[in-house]
Amino acid sequence: MTLKLRFAPTSPYVRKAMVLAHETGQIEDLELVPTDVWSAGTDIQADNPLGKVPALVTPDGTLCDSPLVCEYLDSRHGGRRLIPESGPARWRVLRIAALADGVLDAAVGTVIETLRRPPEKVWQGNVERQAGKIAAALDALEAEAAAFEEPFDLGQITVACALGYLDFRLAELDWRSGRPTLAAWYETAAKRPSMTATEPRA
Ligand SMILES: N[C@@H](CCC(=O)N[C@@H](CS)C(=O)NCC(=O)O)C(=O)O
Known part of the structure; x- marks a missing residue:
């Protein structure tokens, strides 16, 4: 299943999600949607009312805030968890x-x-x-x-x-x-x- 990631190439918060996706073999699952949050015409608020990247569109809802995005990605792969469960x-x-x-x-x-x-x-x-x-x-x-x-x-x-x-x-x-x-x-x-x-x- 492909997940849409609202993406900016210079955002370190987006980078966290991308690095985690690479490390856990999920990068091909992400459809990157280039987003300039600073442009007047940005439509980022359709996915994140806070107007920030990253936002990840999932079957479980659209997730904003990189810790939450990372937690979601970490919950859906079969390898060792990068956020230990307990x-x-x-x-x-x-x-x-x-x-x-x-x-x-x-x-x-x-x-x-x-x-x-x-x-x-x-x-x-x-x-x-x-x-x-x-x-x-x-x-x-x-x-x-x-x-x-x-x-x-x-x-x-x-x-x-x-x-x-x-x-x-x-x-x-x-x-x-x-x-x-x-x-x-x-x-x-x-x-x-x-x-x-x-x-x-x-
Ligand atoms: N706490 C958020 C911060 C995200 C954030 O501030 N992203 C920046 C890009 S580096 C942004 O979209 N800023 C737009 C704004 O503040 O209006 C996260 O971890 O995802």
């Missing part, structure tokens, strides 16, 4: 995924503040506040990264997509500096076929 492993994966989603929210918020607003309307205090969140969360992930191991679960997928987004849009934050464990882990993670196939394209 126990401490589940909470570890979801905890790391939520932290990395927070990095993404702060990073995307910064990009909107700095690239989409007229320069005279940029609120520098907000840019600095978001940079502080990103730095603190990455420090926490630096401490977690030594324990990252196979499978490439939703926590690691989200961290990898967040770091890839920082390289793509906020390279000036120099996230690798002072975080050698995370940097070394990402060096390998970024070479996975699921990651190279989904690199953001401007």
Whole structure:
């Protein structure tokens, strides 16, 4: 069964769903519907009233929010779950995924503040506040990264997509500096076929 995915090639949230689909052998099940959420004529709200990508159209309803989209995709393949079903492993994966989603929210918020607003309307205090969140969360992930191991679960997928987004849009934050464990882990993670196939394209 083909599932329609509202897709944007630079969205790190969409990338999470795509990476999970690659890792679980479902990429051929996705019909990508290119969507520019910022264009005045966008019809994204037909699938997601929040006007955001990703949204996944399924027989069980249209799902928005990337954690939910990923959970759905993870429920429909026969391999090892990338979100463990129960126990401490589940909470570890979801905890790391939520932290990395927070990095993404702060990073995307910064990009909107700095690239989409007229320069005279940029609120520098907000840019600095978001940079502080990103730095603190990455420090926490630096401490977690030594324990990252196979499978490439939703926590690691989200961290990898967040770091890839920082390289793509906020390279000036120099996230690798002072975080050698995370940097070394990402060096390998970024070479996975699921990651190279989904690199953001401007
Ligand atoms: N929490 C959402 C965030 C999705 C999101 O913000 N997507 C961006 C693209 S990177 C978007 O569609 N933004 C449009 C808007 O905010 O109006 C998720 O995890 O899917």
